[in-house]
Amino acid sequence: MKRIKFILFGFLLSLVVQSCGEKSTNNDDKLKSAPWEDIEAIAEGTTVNFMMWQGSTAINDYINNYVVPSVKGKYNINLQISGGQGPEIVQLVMGEKQADIEQGQVDMVWINGETFFQLRKVKGLWGPFVEQLPNASLINFEDSYISTDFQQPVNGMEAPWSINQFAIVYDFEKVPNPPKNIPELKNFIKEHPGTFTISNDFTGMTLLKSFMAELGGGPNVLDGAFDENKYKQLSQKLWKFINDNKQYFWKEGSTFPKEQSKMNQLYANGELLIAYGFNEGGIEDKVLTGLYPESTKGYAWSNGTIRNSNYLGILYNSPEKAGAMQVINFLLSPEAQLKKADAKGMDSNTVLAMDKLDTEWKDKFLDARKRQYGPTLKELEVNAIAEPAPEYMIRLYEDFRKNVIEN
Amino acid sequence: MRIKKLNIGILLFVLVGVVPFAAAFIYALLYSFGIIGVANDGFTLQFWESVITSGTFFKSFGYSFLIALVAVAISVGGALWITLKFRQQLETRFMSFIIYLPLAVPGIVTGFFTFQLFSKGGFFARISHKLGFITEASQFPDLVNDGLAIGIIFSFLTMITPFFVLLFLNVYKNERVEELSILAQSLGANANQISRRVFLPILLKKTWVLIVLYFIFLLGAYEVPLILGQESPQMLSVLIIQEIKQYDLDKISEGYVVAVLYTLIVSVAAILLFLPKRKRAYAT
Known part of the structure; x- marks a missing residue:
């Protein structure tokens, strides 16, 4: 019996010794x-x-x-x-x-x-x-x-x-004239309710950043360090736009896909008519692997998408x-x-x-x-916008949840 | 010798079961008060304040509670009914195999399976489309990621009902409910009285601890609500992970507050439920 106790004790002791014994090799700066x-x-x-x-x-x-x-x-x-x-x-x-x-x-x-x-x-x-x-x-x-x-x-x-650059993805056979700015998007979702959504992740928030730049009046509005007043003013406009129109979103805006891959599947099975993503929409491999139809195309928002x-x-x-x-x-x-x-x-x-x-x-x-x-x-180059300061993204995450998802 | 053996058993239990849990709890507690955490600056009540005032936790707790309650109630009810009605058929080899099968399927697979069956682009939506019930995917009813948590509850049912059926079948045999029923019948009880006065009380009394434990297990379920839930309100574990993994490093502590609150509530509930009644439960 004593032996088992010794083994246990030894085991614990060796753990302690090991965790203290880590030595750094500080030649890294060289x-x-x-x-x-x-x-x-x-x-x-x-x-x-x-x-x-x-x-x-x-x-x-x-x-x-x-x-x-x-x-x-x-x-x-x-x-x-x-x-x-x-x-x-x-x-x-x-x-x-x-x-x-x-x-x-x-x-x-x-x-x-x-x-x-x-x-x-x-x-x-x-x-x-x-x-x-x-x-x-x-x-x-x-x-x-x-x-x-x-x-x-x-x-x-x-x-x-x-x-890479962010691009909007659509099927030109189903949607010959996809929306290129916020007013067009508004009309589009009224005509095709339930076919657009915002993924509650990095990708969706990136789309919101480009929307915010558009609501601010131009591609370069969000350049420079984080500006609290600018954020407040523009994000309010953004939430108003989304909340006023979310009854035309996927599932009447009552919920949003957790991540981009889920949104891609919704696009692939025809629930959504518009998707989006980095890497110029990531279209090529998805068409080649058969997830997206061959009539899928990508384009940039006219006020620009993030590069x-x-x-x-x-x-x-x-x-x-x-x-x-x-x-x-x-x-x-x-x-x-x-x-x-x-x-x-x-x-x-x-x-x-x-x-x-x-x-x-x-x-x-x-x-x-x-x-x-x-x-x-x-091809997308003319409509490129630079990434705004990281605080915009962090705030958008939180406020999208507060003002849209939980609203 | 025997006492020593017991001691080592307890020691191992404490080492393996209690120490890691207590350490994790203390870590979460310290994190929730900002005492540790690379992005934190020292003791503060700010995280507790913001979690309690925002109400997200309580909403999420209530939502999880309701889902778990509905799922447990339906599956216990269903399992009792199946046991009562199909006892004999279930003893055949094929049927017991069918009942065992879902028990071997992990929660995450059940979640995906449910999604594949019930989503708007899923199996049933496709069949409805082929049969002409719907013309567009969006017309199919919301059965996953929906507000009423239908998908989550369905998955829970397929996961736990078989377990309860097996449990009730065993208790039925071990407690000689069959013989007691015959006895009651010979004393003049009708079928209805037998199920209400003999069958139900014996089965429920013998299994309520497990039923409550399953309820607590569902309360903390993660994979199924992650796949089938909506973004708000979310079930507790999904909320906790989301808070802990969020981009705003200054708010990670809020996730730990939720985790601590949840642990406290469940522990207190478990202690209240199990401690005073333990003697009685085993005495009967």
Whole structure:
């Protein structure tokens, strides 16, 4: 009997000892100025954990069947993927901060504006590191859609991975003339009640931001730092528009789809006539996989839809920062970006500047971008709006719930 | 030796069952007062105040309570009726297999299944469309993500009714209700009197603890209302997760307030229900 007690005691003791014994390797700051060869040498043979959104088969296919074997073959890095986006990443970082964990579980993350804002708020990111990456020289940081993330300068704390624009999705056989502004939308939903909705997630709130800019009178109304008065004034107009018309929304506006994927299904099965989303509507792969009808098209709102970039960051307590830098550098290489741009694959726009590439690569990129169904980034360009400050999104989430859903 | 064995049993129970739960509760409690949390600045009552004044919690609690109550009432009633009427048929192999089957299906699958069957683009909507009852998807009635929680209640019923049927069948056998019924009959009771005076009291008295536990289980259900619920009001667990995972880091503590309140209410209710009556329940 005593033996069991000893075992239990020993087990507990070892737990305590282990949790105290974590030592940090504080050579990390040297990586910010070390020559790239040194970083490559440290990165060799490491295991890098990458936390990313795994909600798309095309993305998973790109990562698991191309990126993972490539970094293994080229740099002997074991890249391990775990699922998680925005809130999960922030929760993880907050939890690890709370527990003083110096060797985190995750090295690199796929994020954009909002998560960037939150991670910086809790000092969860490591950097700046982007200038150290050789392939960063192929990116045009003069482009404000790349160097500014939700009105926040990126300053080398996250590396751009791809750029895209929000687009509205419709079926041209069912809806020959889709609405292009708020008054047209009002008429449209009166004629076709129940065929439009706002998803209660990132995507829906992004649509609301572009609506708010339109109600404010122009594409650039929300530029600059968060403005409480402007927000109050414009959001009131927005809630009034939605509440006055929500009896024509899906389910008479009594509830809203929890997320974009649900809205996409509603569009696919014909309940909704209009859907929307980032990545120029994400139409190509959904038509190719048969979810959307071939008569699906995408367009931008006439007052503009949001264009933004998404980024790769390294966490403050990443155990393998050099490995993460090597993987990110590979993801920014023309080879990896070209593969990612394939319209039949992940179909995502490169962040590399065409004028900084060799002609050979340039031609390949132009060739890869040929979409059969969805609009291209170039086509939507004239109607692009920059992401407003992150506080707008945070407030919209809360107030959409208060003023519309619970109303 | 025997006492020592018991001690180790208790020690293990405390280690595995009580310590993690207590630790999580204390963590949530500290978080709810802003004492811990990377985005918090120290002790404050602000989160408690805003949760209690906003009323979302109480609405959500009432909503969850009603859904759980309706689901338990219908499934217990249904199971009693099935036991009373189809006892003999249920003893055949095939039927008992049919009854066991839903028990093996996880809640999340039941949720998806219900969605596939009853949504406006689902199985029944398609059949109605083919048969010409409806011409557009939107004409099909709201059965999932709806205000009356029909989809949620339906899923709960398919999940727990089989369990209650099996439970009642066992109690029926073990408590010799059959023999007691024959006895009552020979003393002159009619069928109605037998079910009201013999069948129901014995079955309910023997199983009420489990019925209440199932009610509490449904009160905290997560996957089914996540898939089939609407955005407001939401069932409690969905609300808690949504608050804890929200984008506004300054308000994450509100999720912990809801979690603490919910735990307190359920614990107090469980203590009130089970402690004083425990002796009596086993004495009968």
